[in-house]
Amino acid sequence: MTATPFTPRAGQIDFTHARVCPVVHCIVESELGLLLVQRSKNHPSYPGYWSGITGFLDDGKSVTEKALEEIGEELGYSAPAVDDIQIDRPLLLEDVSNQKTWLTVPVFVRVRHAQVVLDWEADTFAWMSYEKACGMSNLMPGTQIVLQSIHTMRKHKVLLDWCRSARD
Numbered sequence: 001m002t003a004t005p006f007t008p009r010a011g012q013i014d015f016t017h018a019r020v021c022p023v024v025h026c027i028v029e030s031e032l033g034l035l036l037v038q039r040s041k042n043h044p045s046y047p048g049y050w051s052g053i054t055g056f057l058d059d060g061k062s063v064t065e066k067a068l069e070e071i072g073e074e075l076g077y078s079a080p081a082v083d084d085i086q087i088d089r090p091l092l093l094e095d096v097s098n099q100k101t102w103l104t105v106p107v108f109v110r111v112r113h114a115q116v117v118l119d120w121e122a123d124t125f126a127w128m129s130y131e132k133a134c135g136m137s138n139l140m141p142g143t144q145i146v147l148q149s150i151h152t153m154r155k156h157k158v159l160l161d162w163c164r165s166a167r168d
């Protein structure tokens with residue numbers, strides 16, 4: 001599939017040439033591990049790099065709504081296939097080479113199955129461990145920081161859940 005030129009819909013903001021851009025960066029997990037996609041050679045930003053699923057926060061939707069929309073469009077997942085969504089604190093990620101600051105909201109998405117249907121935005125995908133994902137040499141700028149942020153958030157959630165259950 002080939003990229004179609006971006007045309008904003010009614011009520012949508014075009015961040016194409018903006019210096020600061022708000023985005024979601026979804027890290028999807030299944031029983032096979034974490035999912036990273038290799039962005040299409042036709043992708044307008046970071047072609048060929050590996051990343052989670054990303055999308056501009058450009059239309060007034062909540063972070064959860066945007067995350068569900070993006071994993072639906074890019075991976076073929078519908079809301080019933082999602083077991084859990086957790087939103088981490090926003091990060092400011094500077095990409096000096098592209099003169100962009102990404103206001104990135106990391107989102108962890110746990111899915112019920114590992115069946116993926118890619119759209120034009122990615123050429124391939126791989127399920128992998130956290131360690132393998134962080135060790136990849138051709139990650140899209142900011143992806144390693146998003147992975148680390150979500151990993152830390154998940155560890156804290158496990159600890160908080162344990163503390164709450166011990167208290168009860």
